[in-house]
Amino acid sequence: MTNAVEISDLHVTIAGSHVLQGVSFSVPTGGVTALLGRNGVGKTTTLRAILGLVASSGRIQVLGDEVAGWPTHRIVRLGIGYVPEDRDVFSALTVEQNLRLAESGSGAKYDEVFSLFPELQQRGRQRAGTLSGGQQQMLSIARALLNNRPLLLIDEPSKGLAPKIVSEFAGVLERAAQHSTVLLVEQNLSVVKRLAQRIVVLDHGEVVHHGEVTDLDDPTLVRQLLGVAGAA
Amino acid sequence: MNIFLVLTFSGVALGAIYFLAASGLSLIYGLMDVLNFAHGLFMTLGAYAGYEIATRLPTSLGAPTLVILAIIGATLFGGLAAGVTELILIRPLYGKPISQILITIGLDLAVVGLLMGGFGSTALQIPVPLWLVEPTHLGGLFLPNANFLAIGAGVIVLIGLELFLALTRYGIIIRAGVENREMVRALGIDVGRAFTLVFVIGGAMAGLGGILYTIVFSGDLVSPNQGDSLLIFAFIVVVIGGLGSIRGSAVAALTVGLLQQYTSFYIGGHSGWAQIGDLSTVLLLAVVLELRPRGLFGRVA
Numbered sequence: 171m172t173n174a175v176e177i178s179d180l181h182v183t184i185a186g187s188h189v190l191q192g193v194s195f196s197v198p199t200g201g202v203t204a205l206l207g208r209n210g211v212g213k214t215t216t217l218r219a220i221l222g223l224v225a226s227s228g229r230i231q232v233l234g235d236e237v238a239g240w241p242t243h244r245i246v247r248l249g250i251g252y253v254p255e256d257r258d259v260f261s262a263l264t265v266e267q268n269l270r271l272a273e274s275g276s277g278a279k280y281d282e283v284f285s286l287f288p289e290l291q292q293r294g295r296q297r298a299g300t301l302s303g304g305q306q307q308m309l310s311i312a313r314a315l316l317n318n319r320p321l322l323l324i325d326e327p328s329k330g331l332a333p334k335i336v337s338e339f340a341g342v343l344e345r346a347a348q349h350s351t352v353l354l355v356e357q358n359l360s361v362v363k364r365l366a367q368r369i370v371v372l373d374h375g376e377v378v379h380h381g382e383v384t385d386l387d388d389p390t391l392v393r394q395l396l397g398v399a400g401a402a
Numbered sequence: 403m404n405i406f407l408v409l410t411f412s413g414v415a416l417g418a419i420y421f422l423a424a425s426g427l428s429l430i431y432g433l434m435d436v437l438n439f440a441h442g443l444f445m446t447l448g449a450y451a452g453y454e455i456a457t458r459l460p461t462s463l464g465a466p467t468l469v470i471l472a473i474i475g476a477t478l479f480g481g482l483a484a485g486v487t488e489l490i491l492i493r494p495l496y497g498k499p500i501s502q503i504l505i506t507i508g509l510d511l512a513v514v515g516l517l518m519g520g521f522g523s524t525a526l527q528i529p530v531p532l533w534l535v536e537p538t539h540l541g542g543l544f545l546p547n548a549n550f551l552a553i554g555a556g557v558i559v560l561i562g563l564e565l566f567l568a569l570t571r572y573g574i575i576i577r578a579g580v581e582n583r584e585m586v587r588a589l590g591i592d593v594g595r596a597f598t599l600v601f602v603i604g605g606a607m608a609g610l611g612g613i614l615y616t617i618v619f620s621g622d623l624v625s626p627n628q629g630d631s632l633l634i635f636a637f638i639v640v641v642i643g644g645l646g647s648i649r650g651s652a653v654a655a656l657t658v659g660l661l662q663q664y665t666s667f668y669i670g671g672h673s674g675w676a677q678i679g680d681l682s683t684v685l686l687l688a689v690v691l692e693l694r695p696r697g698l699f700g701r702v703a
Contacts, residue, residue: 246590258585260578
């Protein structure tokens with residue numbers, strides 16, 4: 171198997187809006203592929219379509235299986251860890267309970283997760299809703315890393331966080347990428363350059379560029395594709 | 403003062419039955435967004451199952467054994483009926499709220515009609531032991547024994563549900579699902595099983611509530627429409643307590659039960675306005691919705 175994810179001609183319509191208009195790209199097994207684009211171009215929708223969280227048409231292959239039409243839990247059980255854009259920790263549950271829900275089988279790697287985020291062990295009995303934004307993001311990433319997942323879908327892990335914490339999370343994801351394939355949605359180009367090897371750029375619901383992360387060193391291309399200055 | 407204490411005792415017992423009816427309704431809506439208008443039917447079916455058990459089993463078993471078996475049977479049958487309803491009728495209609503409302507109303511009407519056809523529209527008497535209709539003399543008060551049964555059942559179910567939701571994996575899945583069903587799925591969990599389980603638990607509690615209402619407040623009489631009239635108060639309790647909150651349902655059920663007893667006696671008894679008890683609960687609902695639109699324990703979005 172050479173590709174962890176293969177998508178072709180993916181269409182998604184949400185509330186009458188044609189969000190994805192025939193997206194096709196593949197994520198090679200191993201390393202980090204970054205999915206980039208301006209706000210609202212369909213990056214998060216693409217991840218949600220892969221997970222079966224939104225209705226879509228087209229072909230989606232995940233870890234060797236054609237998953238179009240599968241229920242979400244079945245797709246995830248193929249071996250996906252997911253960090254959603256808004257963290258989506260269960261605020262009424264404790265940190266321990268949030269992690270317990272993410273357990274899959276008997277191979278939960280609590281030691282590894284707590285060595286990455288010792289704070290989560292100390293705050294095990296604290297309700298997740300009372301954690302800070304950074305701590306909630308730790309918990310969200312910890313849930314995804316708790317089991318041996320060959321594929322991680324990570325949606326804007328740096329969103330709304332202080333630069334020091336962003337750098338800490340980037341280090342964690344760098345380590346995770348040594349064992350798993352990562353499809354990363356991220357607006358912070360310095361994080362993308364640190365983590366990713368490949369990039370896929372979306373615009374208006376279509377793939378407009380795919381290539382190596384070094385393409386981001388071209389300021390003209392970055393401005394043209396992402397609408398931002400490229401000197402990140 | 404004695405009358406006030408007896409009314410309080412009776413109000414707590416009524417609240418316990420409202421809690422049994424409302425907590426399942428609240429969990430079902432909280433987890434699945436299903437407004438289950440067939441919930442009253444599960445109460446009625448529980449009561450009829452209890453009636454069948456109490457009247458068909460040999461009387462040589464003795465009235466106390468028969469009533470215990472009737473209560474257990476009502477609980478199990480309520481759960482079974484709800485589980486089958488979820489699997490056959492509700493499951494194909496997730497995400498279609500109007501269809502769910504219509505099908506649960508239709509199911510209620512159809513089965514109540516069948517009950518009327520099979521058992522007749524007149525109320526049927528469940529034989530109960532003498533102990534249940536006698537009062538206990540306690541501190542100068544005569545307290546109806548049946549009320550102890552309702553209060554005991556309400557407390558046991560409340561504690562059991564709280565422990566289940568706090569300690570078991572399925573309990574945690576249900577709490578997480580009430581908050582964010584999509585993320586539970588994204589962790590690889592089949593929420594559909596939790597849906598069925600919640601329906602079964604809710605139906606079992608409704609069945610228990612149905613038979614206890616018959617024994618405690620309905621003069622041991624079972625009738626086809628009894629669940630539907632209870633359902634109105636169950637919905638009021640759920641909305642006052644906050645959708646999806648068990649503690650909210652408990653507090654609201656107690657409040658509604660007490661308010662109904664006090665107003666029925668102190669206002670209705672003097673003025674002859676018998677419906678004042680029911681009206682007072684609707685007024686309470688209006689006040690709570692005005693001050694806290696998400697109910698007493700409802701989550702902030």
